[in-house]
Amino acid sequence: MSNPNRILPYSRQLIEEDDIAAVVDVLKSDYLTQGPVVGRFENALAEYCGAKYAVAFSNGTAALHAAYFAAGIGAGDEIITSPNTFAATANAALYLGAKPVFADIEPDTGNINPAQIEHKINAKTKAIVPIHYGGHPVDIDAISDIARQHSLLVIEDACHAIGAQYKGQKIGAHSDMSVFSFHPVKPITTGEGGAVTTNNPDYYAKLRLFCSHGITKDPALLEKKNAGAWFYEMQILGYNFRITDIQCALGCTQLAKIDRFIEDKKKIVAKYQQAFADDPRIAIPFEKSFARSSWHLVAARLQGALTAKRREIFDALRAAGLWVQVHYIPVYWHPYYRKLGFAPGLCPEAENLYAAEISLPVFPGMTEDETQYVIQTIKDVLARYE
Numbered sequence: 001m002s003n004p005n006r007i008l009p010y011s012r013q014l015i016e017e018d019d020i021a022a023v024v025d026v027l028k029s030d031y032l033t034q035g036p037v038v039g040r041f042e043n044a045l046a047e048y049c050g051a052k053y054a055v056a057f058s059n060g061t062a063a064l065h066a067a068y069f070a071a072g073i074g075a076g077d078e079i080i081t082s083p084n085t086f087a088a089t090a091n092a093a094l095y096l097g098a099k100p101v102f103a104d105i106e107p108d109t110g111n112i113n114p115a116q117i118e119h120k121i122n123a124k125t126k127a128i129v130p131i132h133y134g135g136h137p138v139d140i141d142a143i144s145d146i147a148r149q150h151s152l153l154v155i156e157d158a159c160h161a162i163g164a165q166y167k168g169q170k171i172g173a174h175s176d177m178s179v180f181s182f183h184p185v186k187p188i189t190t191g192e193g194g195a196v197t198t199n200n201p202d203y204y205a206k207l208r209l210f211c212s213h214g215i216t217k218d219p220a221l222l223e224k225k226n227a228g229a230w231f232y233e234m235q236i237l238g239y240n241f242r243i244t245d246i247q248c249a250l251g252c253t254q255l256a257k258i259d260r261f262i263e264d265k266k267k268i269v270a271k272y273q274q275a276f277a278d279d280p281r282i283a284i285p286f287e288k289s290f291a292r293s294s295w296h297l298v299a300a301r302l303q304g305a306l307t308a309k310r311r312e313i314f315d316a317l318r319a320a321g322l323w324v325q326v327h328y329i330p331v332y333w334h335p336y337y338r339k340l341g342f343a344p345g346l347c348p349e350a351e352n353l354y355a356a357e358i359s360l361p362v363f364p365g366m367t368e369d370e371t372q373y374v375i376q377t378i379k380d381v382l383a384r385y386e
């Protein structure tokens, strides 16, 4: 089978003519930023997720930072999260002087293990931050029960999971807040971008302020009334984490097709599942009965002794034009976290997953020929180890 004429990454964006036209329209308009399209995107996002409010940010990391701030997380507090995530989930706690505490994962989904969360709760714990790894929802009810028993908040890192469903309902309205990223590898893109959804008006007000220097000119919120049409107040120490109208135009057109994107990816995944169903060397992920994944990642796992060959197999797949990746290096393995006192061995299941995992290509617009090329390439590479 011949190499397709493009590199096949583990994920990528699909930009179509209507996306381009929407961006060009904003470029020709009066407002490139702080205009009407930001609100339009926020409303569309809230509606899509079934949440009361959405605030869009310059990226998912800024959105996490804002969500933790709005939750009142600060110096001396702890959040419990998964080590099987991008570093930003934990970093955002450090920005606020709080401490990330890592609870181990379930080996099947790669999601945080509710039983492990319980062991990590203490008087400093403020919030549980589960990650819907690869777009497969965590068992939200199980985590909410633990949070309720211990009066903790739940902030979902849903950066993989826009469009995913838990028990038939879209991710984004189950917990205190849900955080999204629209980086080009994520299910939909705004270039760089992120958002927080919530049903809580107090969190919403804090998110808004935090996003733009802590400044408001909303007459209802001003402490000093009737001070003039120019007047505004800085009420908290916020940041400039604003997204632009240019990005939000892309967000609107992308959001309108997310369900199609996920359907396209689901078909590709079904082919992988079928092709390797009886292959004891590699496991392709499946959805649990309560879950509909957004299929951000196809987190395949090498099995048994083949795990020791992961690097060779990875290199062979890359050499054949598959831009596979490994998700994730346990966050606490990074040198920065080691200096904070974390050490390997903390979360054995996350370390096992890291040793065995390879994220296979899956993205909207991936063709049938490309899918078959991926399958054949994996079969050819694995055949070396029979």
Ligand SMILES: *Cc1c(COP(=O)(O)O)cnc(C)c1O
Binding pocket: 059, 060, 061, 062, 085, 086, 088, 089, 131, 157, 159, 160, 181, 182, 183, 192, 193, 194
């Ligand atoms: C991408 C990602 C982030 C950060 O989002 P950015 O938009 O890149 O800042 C945070 N958490 C997870 C799980 C992610 O995948």
